[in-house]
């Protein structure tokens with residue numbers, strides 16, 4: 099996965115920033131929104147952000 103890829107254009111949030119938020123303890127879409135600002139403007143990226151949150155949470159909790 100390219101962690102430098104921008105997922106949320108409005109807030110310039112990358113996949114890596116979502117991963118960092120999850121690794122820092124965020125486990126839900128809402129917590130990641132709060133931590134990164136992702137998906138708090140137009141909402142176009144919501145599904146992608148949600149998918150990444152689920153992915154990174156399962157990756158984190160599998161450790």
Ligand code: FES
Nearest residue numbers: 106108139140141
């Ligand atoms: S692209 Fe993420 S809120 Fe607009």
